[in-house]
Amino acid sequence: MVKYIAQRVFYMILTLFIIASLTFFLMKLIPGTPFKMGEKMSDAQMEVMLEKYDLDKPVPVQYVSYMTNILKGDLGTSFQFGDAEVSELIGNRIGPSALLGFQALLVGSLIGTLLGIIGALKQNTWADYSSTFVAVLGKSIPSFVFAGLLQYYVGVKLGWFPVAFWKGPEYTVLPTIALAMFPIAITARFMRTEMIEVLSSDYITLAKAKGSSYFDIIFKHALRNALIPVITVLGPLAVSLMTGSLVIEKIFSVPGIGEQFVTSVQVNDYSVIMGTTLLFAFLFIMIILVVDILYGLIDPRIRLAGGKQ
Amino acid sequence: MEHTEKISKDQFEPAIIDSKKSEEISKPSLNFWQDGWLRLRKNKGAVISLVVIILLTILALIGPMISNYEFDRQKTAHANLPPRIPVLENISWLPFDGMRTLNNGTQVNVYEQKDIEDYYWFGTDNLGRDQFSRVWKGTQISLYIAFLAAAIDMIIGVAFGVISGYFGGRIDTFMQRIIEILSGIPNLVVVILMILILEPGIISITIALTITGWVSMARVVRAQVLKLKGQEFVMASRTLGASHSKIMFKHLIPNLAGVIIINTMFTIPNAIFFEAFLSFIGLGLQEPLASLGTLIDAGFKTMRAFPYQMLIPAVVISVIMIAFNMIADGVRDALDPKMRD
Amino acid sequence: MKKSKHTLLFILFLALSVFLAACGGGNEDAEKDNNKTGEESGGLADTQEITVLESAEIPSMDSVMAQDTVGFSMLNNVNEGLYRLDPEQNPVPGLVDGDPTVSEDGTVYTFKLRESQWSNGEPVTAHDFVYAWQRAIHPDTASPYGPYMMVGKIKGAKEAFESGDATKLAVKALSDLELEVTLEQPIPYMESLMAFPTFYPQNQKFVEEKGKDYAKNAENLLFNGPFKMTDWNGVTASSWTIEKNENYWDKDNVTLEKINYNVSKDPQAAANAFEAGEADVTPKLSTPAVIMQYEGDPRLVRWLEPTIFWLKFNQENEALANKNIRMALSLAFDKDAMVNDILQNGSLAANYAVPAEFVRHPETDADFREGNGDMNTYNPEEAKKHWEQGLKELGTDSLEFSLLSGDTETSKTLDTYIVDQLQNNLPGLKINLESVPFSVRLDRENNMDYDILHSGWGPDYLDPMTFSDLWITGGGNNKMAYSNAEYDKLINEANTTLANEPAARFQALQDAEKIFFEDAAIAPTYQRSANILVNDKLEGFTYHLVGPEYSWKFAKLNK
Numbered sequence A: 001m002v003k004y005i006a007q008r009v010f011y012m013i014l015t016l017f018i019i020a021s022l023t024f025f026l027m028k029l030i031p032g033t034p035f036k037m038g039e040k041m042s043d044a045q046m047e048v049m050l051e052k053y054d055l056d057k058p059v060p061v062q063y064v065s066y067m068t069n070i071l072k073g074d075l076g077t078s079f080q081f082g083d084a085e086v087s088e089l090i091g092n093r094i095g096p097s098a099l100l101g102f103q104a105l106l107v108g109s110l111i112g113t114l115l116g117i118i119g120a121l122k123q124n125t126w127a128d129y130s131s132t133f134v135a136v137l138g139k140s141i142p143s144f145v146f147a148g149l150l151q152y153y154v155g156v157k158l159g160w161f162p163v164a165f166w167k168g169p170e171y172t173v174l175p176t177i178a179l180a181m182f183p184i185a186i187t188a189r190f191m192r193t194e195m196i197e198v199l200s201s202d203y204i205t206l207a208k209a210k211g212s213s214y215f216d217i218i219f220k221h222a223l224r225n226a227l228i229p230v231i232t233v234l235g236p237l238a239v240s241l242m243t244g245s246l247v248i249e250k251i252f253s254v255p256g257i258g259e260q261f262v263t264s265v266q267v268n269d270y271s272v273i274m275g276t277t278l279l280f281a282f283l284f285i286m287i288i289l290v291v292d293i294l295y296g297l298i299d300p301r302i303r304l305a306g307g308k309q
Numbered sequence B: 001m002e003h004t005e006k007i008s009k010d011q012f013e014p015a016i017i018d019s020k021k022s023e024e025i026s027k028p029s030l031n032f033w034q035d036g037w038l039r040l041r042k043n044k045g046a047v048i049s050l051v052v053i054i055l056l057t058i059l060a061l062i063g064p065m066i067s068n069y070e071f072d073r074q075k076t077a078h079a080n081l082p083p084r085i086p087v088l089e090n091i092s093w094l095p096f097d098g099m100r101t102l103n104n105g106t107q108v109n110v111y112e113q114k115d116i117e118d119y120y121w122f123g124t125d126n127l128g129r130d131q132f133s134r135v136w137k138g139t140q141i142s143l144y145i146a147f148l149a150a151a152i153d154m155i156i157g158v159a160f161g162v163i164s165g166y167f168g169g170r171i172d173t174f175m176q177r178i179i180e181i182l183s184g185i186p187n188l189v190v191v192i193l194m195i196l197i198l199e200p201g202i203i204s205i206t207i208a209l210t211i212t213g214w215v216s217m218a219r220v221v222r223a224q225v226l227k228l229k230g231q232e233f234v235m236a237s238r239t240l241g242a243s244h245s246k247i248m249f250k251h252l253i254p255n256l257a258g259v260i261i262i263n264t265m266f267t268i269p270n271a272i273f274f275e276a277f278l279s280f281i282g283l284g285l286q287e288p289l290a291s292l293g294t295l296i297d298a299g300f301k302t303m304r305a306f307p308y309q310m311l312i313p314a315v316v317i318s319v320i321m322i323a324f325n326m327i328a329d330g331v332r333d334a335l336d337p338k339m340r341d
Numbered sequence C: 001m002k003k004s005k006h007t008l009l010f011i012l013f014l015a016l017s018v019f020l021a022a023c024g025g026g027n028e029d030a031e032k033d034n035n036k037t038g039e040e041s042g043g044l045a046d047t048q049e050i051t052v053l054e055s056a057e058i059p060s061m062d063s064v065m066a067q068d069t070v071g072f073s074m075l076n077n078v079n080e081g082l083y084r085l086d087p088e089q090n091p092v093p094g095l096v097d098g099d100p101t102v103s104e105d106g107t108v109y110t111f112k113l114r115e116s117q118w119s120n121g122e123p124v125t126a127h128d129f130v131y132a133w134q135r136a137i138h139p140d141t142a143s144p145y146g147p148y149m150m151v152g153k154i155k156g157a158k159e160a161f162e163s164g165d166a167t168k169l170a171v172k173a174l175s176d177l178e179l180e181v182t183l184e185q186p187i188p189y190m191e192s193l194m195a196f197p198t199f200y201p202q203n204q205k206f207v208e209e210k211g212k213d214y215a216k217n218a219e220n221l222l223f224n225g226p227f228k229m230t231d232w233n234g235v236t237a238s239s240w241t242i243e244k245n246e247n248y249w250d251k252d253n254v255t256l257e258k259i260n261y262n263v264s265k266d267p268q269a270a271a272n273a274f275e276a277g278e279a280d281v282t283p284k285l286s287t288p289a290v291i292m293q294y295e296g297d298p299r300l301v302r303w304l305e306p307t308i309f310w311l312k313f314n315q316e317n318e319a320l321a322n323k324n325i326r327m328a329l330s331l332a333f334d335k336d337a338m339v340n341d342i343l344q345n346g347s348l349a350a351n352y353a354v355p356a357e358f359v360r361h362p363e364t365d366a367d368f369r370e371g372n373g374d375m376n377t378y379n380p381e382e383a384k385k386h387w388e389q390g391l392k393e394l395g396t397d398s399l400e401f402s403l404l405s406g407d408t409e410t411s412k413t414l415d416t417y418i419v420d421q422l423q424n425n426l427p428g429l430k431i432n433l434e435s436v437p438f439s440v441r442l443d444r445e446n447n448m449d450y451d452i453l454h455s456g457w458g459p460d461y462l463d464p465m466t467f468s469d470l471w472i473t474g475g476g477n478n479k480m481a482y483s484n485a486e487y488d489k490l491i492n493e494a495n496t497t498l499a500n501e502p503a504a505r506f507q508a509l510q511d512a513e514k515i516f517f518e519d520a521a522i523a524p525t526y527q528r529s530a531n532i533l534v535n536d537k538l539e540g541f542t543y544h545l546v547g548p549e550y551s552w553k554f555a556k557l558n559k
Helices: A002-029 A043-052 A059-071 A086-121 A126-140 A143-157 A169-199 A202-210 A214-242 A246-251 A257-266 A270-298 B002-006 B032-042 B044-066 B110-114 B131-167 B169-184 B187-197 B202-212 B215-228 B232-239 B244-280 B292-301 B308-335 C002-022 C028-032 C069-078 C126-137 C146-150 C157-163 C204-213 C267-275 C288-292 C323-331 C335-343 C368-372 C380-394 C409-425 C438-446 C465-471 C485-495 C502-518
Strands: B099-101 B107-109 C049-054 C083-085 C091-093 C108-112 C171-175 C178-182 C227-231 C239-244 C258-263 C300-313 C399-405 C429-435 C452-457 C522-533
Touching (some): A002 B187, A043 C157, A086 A126, A086 A246, A126 B244, A126 B308, A143 A246, A143 B292, A143 C267, A169 A214, A202 A214, A214 A270, A214 B244, A246 C267, A257 B187, A270 B169, B044 B131, B044 B308, B131 B169, B131 B202, B131 B215, B131 B292, B131 B308, B169 B202, B169 B215, B187 B202, B202 B244, B215 B244, B232 B244, B244 B292, B244 B308, B292 B308, C049 C267, C069 C239, C126 C157, C126 C171, C126 C178, C126 C204, C146 C157, C267 C522, C323 C380, C323 C522, C368 C502, C380 C409, C399 C409, C399 C438, C409 C452, C438 C452, C452 C465, C465 C502, C485 C502
Parallel strands (some): C049 C258
Antiparallel strands (some): B099 B107, C108 C178, C171 C178, C227 C239, C239 C258, C300 C452, C300 C522
16 A cells, blocks of 8 residues: 555656646747736836746746746746735635635535435435436536525525625635535435445345344445445545635635636736646645545455556 | 145146246347337436427527527617517516516516517527527537537547556556646646637637546546456456457446446536636637527626526526436436346 | 425535534624614714725735736825825825926926825835835836836936936935926826826835835835725735824825725626625626616716727738728727617717817817817718728728637627628628637737737826827837828827927827828727716715726715
């Protein structure tokens, strides 16, 4: 196991390096100027600006100096936010996004699992259909529509929760619900399919025959075996939830990293794009590693480390 | 036990043991797919959904033609009209009477107000374009994206996942790194790049989807294969000398049907809304083309003033999604080898 | 059946309550803003506290580095320069004490400063102005606005920027309270120019002491304006607070005690927050459908901005170099229908290149527009004539162009409309629409990589020159290869020989605009209106047409 993890960490660094390099060159190919004032600046002024940010040098030279800086732990400074340190920008913005993502994941996977189990146990009854309906609706209504309706009806009309902004725990309620729709849907659907499959397998019949309680059968035997596809999807989903959603953050005025990242791509804020990409990629790869390890824990028959058949 | 005498002897007959008969197959010989189809037909929900999808597809194709107005014909004087349909307009509880509710709650017939003779079945948008034509034109594009995404998922995603999980070892390690790299590079950067190489539009969207759309499927399939490949039926098959490709296609993939289908059902709306998101940030379809995603997006902005502009495409997309999911559930049940009777 | 229904509900309830419990506690602040406005009107409200929504974070609070409206607005409320703009858009004395002495040729200004203090108690002196201005022009600072605002206006600015020797900038502290500024040529709008945040003072000792940390957050800033920033965690902060500055020289005329800011980027969400009583002022609402809901509502405040949008014709394109083709394109779309039926937000159809309600004649006080009126208005028949003439001159019967424009909802809708109108009115014309992000549009404009471009211009100072000198041959913002010797001559005269004769200069600029339209060099589309929601208890809400957007110095909250 230790050897396996050591190997994976090595690959992780390699993968991150490749991602960073590819993103760097792709990003530089994107047309556009990072200077908002571009319209009003004279050519002489533009030269000064390019020089200040090293943008006057050939791209390979910029690449080498950027990579060297990363190794030194320097992610550079932002264009759109008057020279702020990228590490600081990300640090300030990741918190709210991560909190919302975590809450949404928690709520989503709990409710989703329950809906999925209900669907599987009551297969092809109205309970199953309505659980499917909820799950499908959660997916087929775009999040901005759901968020907008939630904000208007629950926030403005009913006044139960604050409409927007980020000032305390109660401000997280509406965005969390809006964000949880997708994890609810995906968990419910996968859970239902897997549960149906597992419940029809021999060992469950055996467990039933042995007289195990209903609860035991579902939560000890069936659930565990149904988890594989769920954690496969939820892993990366956790990353995407925690790294923020442009739509939710915009509608509920959450100072998160998702909105900042999309903006930085649109305004060619190179160092912010790179910094955020590295962070997202790192989280993603980490989660995949964790999920791969979890496979073995959930289902001992899965052996990744050896891989020899 | 004491009552055994009551059963008369003539109730027993010796069985004729015919070794030929025991080999006989009582059910008609059906292959995997035929069998699946037979069972799918029995599932009412799935059949109805199939009909709905076919109807919607037909409407998407002919819809823009049966309306009297082209989907891109503008008439600003007719901007933001509510829906009005002949005959149905007389039924007041249906939302097709050309009435609009103002802020203060009063209802006005906008058509009479503006003295308009035309009938816009689904109303008009902010440029006075016919929403009926636009919704079906949009359905065309959204269905195209849905099928495209499903195909990419099924072909690239499944193959990638099965191969990676089945062979394991170095091949798996290498293929998983590819997935990590593809997921690591921001999609947005790749897509924006497209407008340099290609023009923004349906082709860029197709390519963007092709690059990363299948990643989730590949991972789910791989995980299932990891779980399945150690199981007895695979071992048995291997012991009997089945080739790798036979094991993968004949034994693994049918057992994966459930997750493959469920995952596809998530890829489809993801793809549809990814396209809407791209349009939202200016990289998707270029006006005057529309998709359900862009129509909902535009409608959402005017939701409180003209709710129908969002409602109609939202209903269409929801119906499509629910129908797809019902079919998916039916197909899943029908193909599941464990549930064959 | 029934049982499972209840189970489901119960589970949902359970999940929700666990989750709510997890995030309970500490929510006193939330309700505070809600009920602060009393029912009866008349007299001031007890708590002079409001909540304002901004459309973006503050990218920079360093007056030298600021380049966006939010930053300028904040600087305008917590700092002050020689002048500030009043509710009628006139410059009124800020730190300047009485009228400056101006040399006979109008190029040397000597400003006498009033005694005033920074928020750390140090006096604001003429040296602070010299320091800030020199910092703004120094190439190492790479200030976006510094060189743009100073070069060509303040003597020595160009030399200072190019040589890196900021002392070449002709600004001197004659004493602690006397500032001498030498100009390249007389500037008729000098006072309003001095109200622009780039010309604010900075305390050298403080800035240098803080070094890299200067302006990083509220603690690393000094204030000398009507308010001071009490809470701001830096550029990523989505909320911040300013409070009345007790050290401000004119504090007796400042009524508001505290202003809370929140960032809200979605117009409908901002309107929702306003409806829920969580905000007193929204950002500018750009979506027509949101504005429409408040049509006729006294809380909707609307004003005409001096920002004009136009189609630029790149004359490097052979077909667009043809005057008839350009004229045909300018005349062939109905702008009135565009602003009335699509924008529906009070914007005006623009048939001019210098906005309405922007500048007035120095003597007669007539609006700039009264001199020239509308030019090149919608006329499909005329357009067709020019079009056919143009096609004949080019020896072709069809033309294809691309229209490059922004990716916002508004610009996409307008462009779709314009393309449709042009193609319908001009047979044989095909236009491909290209909607791209702003940064891409900017880049392609700079490289003149477009046929037709839909862009706009908002002024930075109150003078028609900010529009007129865009189009001189080789001008930094021309970027469409337009060149007309006569136009250049008029602009040059306005800048030099006529600089001291305001009326004649005004006339020259009006004449230049006429020439520009005879050439059909651009096709203006509309002049934008701003629409925002303001609490009706808030009196003296003050917006500005150039530079900073809002001043809270003049506002007060009624009961």
